[in-house]
Amino acid sequence: MKHIPEKMRAVILTGHGGIDKLRYVEDYTVPKPNKGEVLVRVSASSVNNTDINTRIAWYADAVTEGVTMSSGESGFGDTIGTSSGWSRSALKFPRIQGADICGEIVAVGDGVSTQTIGTRILADVWIRDSVNPLDRSKIGCVGSECDGGFAEYVVIPFTCAQPIRSSLSDLELASFPCAYTTAENLVSRSRVGADDTVLITGASGGVGSAAIQLCKRRGAAVIGMAGIAKHSMLESIGADALLPRQVDDLAAELVPYTGDGRVDIVLDTVGGSQFGKLIHQLRPEGRYASCGAIAGPIVSFDVRDLIYQDLEFYGGTIPLPHVFKDLVNYIERNEIKPIVAKAYDLEQLPAAQKDFMTKQAVGKIVVKVSR
């Protein structure tokens, strides 16, 4: 059994605000697993929008609080609300963020077999009640409702620790959980199938590039929207056609690829002023699914498109429990591949987030946690 120290390296979030609210420390107390829990030695994590959204309180209750978020090129304003987690509830500080965890079980609490010690695991992003995994009041997100992967050790429920057999490196595996669970949730809710043409916005981001692969895995035709500099990379991971990040006449841009200028499904991570156009280009009985709104959360559209085309819109945050298990299967069968843009050391997390926010990378920025 490996030696477990008393103290560990960690990046802690001390409160809502700017990047200065992230503090790198080397003397944080290593947690102990309680009943049904395991202690994981974290080898790798990655950077996600949700870490930044939570830090700047972007999830705040805009309509109730009367706050409209600003949104610059980076996609993030700095306005701070009062109920600031994704679930509209308040966060506890200090908090160790990091939704992605790849590592190894090094100790167990009561009720978990010691034989699991040494298992290489990927952690489910979503912590659930073991009796009723669908009870939303008891669902939490790793790095938000409990501590996450930006520390050398983390305690998670054993049921979240999914054993994984793969030739991929820990850094590569850490690129999957949050982005791919989110993307597969959208793909699954919007029922992507082999006959569908899917338009993916923000196609070069973590969720967008995941969605390209997960739609291709189902046999769909994929059109991505992303900065032109990233097009060749996105073609190489399977996009059938690519459009710029913003277009004036979306219908006209789609005609060469879809004939009628329309698509069956839109998977959106962008939101903002383009929303109404995306909806208008959906075919009858088309589906729209969204997991983010980096271009701005207040959107408008023509509700006649929803009504008379019998459209469906889906929000995608908490997936059904099978989604993460499916994802691990896809990884083990090499049906999807990691897209790692860059790796940073744990103590460089503020720099990693700044890099992330420039949106220059294609795929994921990962974080080396253990030395």
Next chain:
Amino acid sequence: MKHIPEKMRAVILTGHGGIDKLRYVEDYTVPKPNKGEVLVRVSASSVNNTDINTRIAWYADAVTEGVTMSSGESGFGDTIGTSSGWSRSALKFPRIQGADICGEIVAVGDGVSTQTIGTRILADVWIRDSVNPLDRSKIGCVGSECDGGFAEYVVIPFTCAQPIRSSLSDLELASFPCAYTTAENLVSRSRVGADDTVLITGASGGVGSAAIQLCKRRGAAVIGMAGIAKHSMLESIGADALLPRQVDDLAAELVPYTGDGRVDIVLDTVGGSQFGKLIHQLRPEGRYASCGAIAGPIVSFDVRDLIYQDLEFYGGTIPLPHVFKDLVNYIERNEIKPIVAKAYDLEQLPAAQKDFMTKQAVGKIVVKVSR
């Protein structure tokens, strides 16, 4: 066999525009049923928003055409677009409108048994292909893609003519098809169940009052929004609680009835500036379904509500084929009751529509067609 005349009384729509585009005539040629069709002697029809929407071309392609519809107290602007039917395709004129048809089969085309002559029927609003009833390119709406109930005789596919056994009058039966099919489609798509609290906007209208009954039939709790003068009437048909048509603080208004100020489902016929508030008061995993936007089609909302509450939005125009059959069952079992506000003679249709557009009535304005 009853005598079938050569000519009939009818109200024909001569083109898109004002109420002057409706012309009452007494010498319109009685149509003949082709293969698979029946001739129905129409006893009663009723007034629906769709007749007016089609006449004023409200369904026009606002985003593509760059037209924003105006919307007054009556809910209807007069701007005219180019692709003006509900399905974005052009209408043929002259057209006999009237989505609702109650009457009797008086003649049959090839392939339909003459034994069906004399059958009292209620017509399905949606005409479908007999081979593939789900093929949307072959689905039409009675009174839009083919002639409807504002004439003494109409030809419809035999498969649309649903026999009905009921002690209700023809005028009462004619109040059901369009409004109740639309309402049941919303109720069905949004999966209203006994544990749900449902907020219904425009609750005094044809679809709204239908939705109240159809939600109560499933055991849900119903909160209606309507002009205060109509509240006692809506209570009498089953609404558990009532709010004014527009409220400043929807959350606060809902608290006395729902504790948390939220609801599970919103069924909306109104749209307009209230849209974002309705969405914001949905509980996690809540559903929004809409079939109309009488207060204006361009709406805005906070897409974070959709995303982080895992909401679902449904447009409701063309129902699955079982919906109308279900409805006829509910009528025959007296599980729902007709709400007839007023009756007009066929030649008074323009006056009936003017009355309808003042939105003073609770329930349906019906039209006596046969003398």
